[in-house]
Amino acid sequence: MPEMPEVETVRRGLISQVKGRKITNVEIRYQNLITGDVDQFKEFVTGTTITDIGRRAKFLLIHLDNGYTIISHLRMEGRYKISADPSAIDKHSHAIFTLDNGQKMIYNDVRKFGRMQLWNTDDLENNKSIQKLGPEPLSAAFTFNNLKPRIMRHRKDIKTVLLDQSVMSGLGNIYVDEVLWKVKIHPETPADHLNDTDIQNIIEVSNGEMEKAIASGGSTVRSYVDATGHKGNMQNSLKVYGKEGTPCPRCGTDIEKIKVGGRGTHFCPKCQVIK
DNA sequence: CTCAGTGTTATAGC
DNA sequence: TGCTATAACACTGA
Incomplete structure (x- = not known):
């Protein structure tokens, strides 16, 4: 599903709906979605507030107020939807973030290719996946x-x-x-x-x-x-x-x-x- | 039943 | 070591 423009569109949509919201609960239904320790991911994310949402190439960067960032890659068919309706959650919903306004940020991915990883916000450039990225269109380095x-x-x-x-x-x-x-x-x-x-x-x-x-x-x-x-x-x-x-x-x-x-x-x- | 599908990465071979 | 080609991931829909 997503190339850079689609990820950018998702980023803008998420900013308008979840920026400034506190994450009161995290549910991971597909363990392999998380690169790294799942329990630690839930522990570190729960209770934080989403300060901003960035993007590097096709990677979404969900910045939290505890100094960590959720690096989220949608791969082929990953998508986010924001809803308070329980029927928005189905068998392809692999991560559910409950927000302090009653809404849920739901990560859906039919093919289960997408991945999420927690990383120090100040150290993103040293993340294995982000580190190797070449210049992207519309950036200063794209010369x-x-x-x-x-x-x-x-x-x-x-x-x-x-x-x-x-x-x-x-x-x-x-x-x-x-x-x-x-x-x-x-x-x-x-x-x-x-x-x-x-x-x-x-x-x-x-x-x-x-x-x-x-x-x-x-x-x-x-x-x-x-x-x-x-x-x-x-x-x-x-x-x-x-x-x-x-x-x-x-x-x-x-x-x-x-x-x-x-x-x-x-x-x-x-x-x-x-x- | 078979095959292709917006992406990335591990592995095998040279 | 380095480059390249291929397989794998998991599931749906044509």
């Missing part, structure tokens, strides 16, 4: 000089390289396909074959796509809804993802779907040619 060497030292397919969160972070399978279509680069082009213009285009288009997707409230593909249950609109703006067999909006050639690095990959065989 030509930073990105060019990170991308071009690989000889793998450019699609695989852009999905590698240690090269640059935030883009996932949907938006990588969209970006590569927009910059007219074939997904199987070896990364070290790109030129400066390609790199510059990838940077500019990645920024633009992320900005547009966030403004649209994210893409609702399969299961995604924000913290208030609303769907995003970005899927209506997608040009190639899920569009196999339909005409390329630019040249009319049918969009093809292939496998690249094990992931479904959509592209226009005429607009996007391997160098």
Whole structure:
């Protein structure tokens, strides 16, 4: 479900609904959701107040007033919903945070891929997962000089390289396909074959796509809804993802779907040619 | 019944 | 050591 724009949309929804609220109880129904000791997680979180909610790439950062942060990754289908209605809790609700206003912040995840971890707020940059993240779109570090060497030292397919969160972070399978279509680069082009213009285009288009997707409230593909249950609109703006067999909006050639690095990959065989 | 699915990480092989 | 490819995670829906 979530790439960077969807996580950002979730972040904004959570801020408006749970920032400043005290967590009076924590229930973990799926033990593997928590990386680390589950009892310690519950003990450290219970009784704290949510001071703010941040984000680094696709990681949600729920900051608490005791100096700890819940690092939450939604992976494929994780989602939060806020509700006081007991019927909002089902067999896919794996963590339930009761708030001091009677509402519950419920973490749902059909595939159980998502993870939560407690970490010192002042030490987030040393967390194993966050530490390895490359620059993300719309951030100060997302520059030509930073990105060019990170991308071009690989000889793998450019699609695989852009999905590698240690090269640059935030883009996932949907938006990588969209970006590569927009910059007219074939997904199987070896990364070290790109030129400066390609790199510059990838940077500019990645920024633009992320900005547009966030403004649209994210893409609702399969299961995604924000913290208030609303769907995003970005899927209506997608040009190639899920569009196999339909005409390329630019040249009319049918969009093809292939496998690249094990992931479904959509592209226009005429607009996007391997160098 | 089979297969693909918005993501990350462990493991195997060269 | 380092890079790359593949499997695994767990479940639903087409």
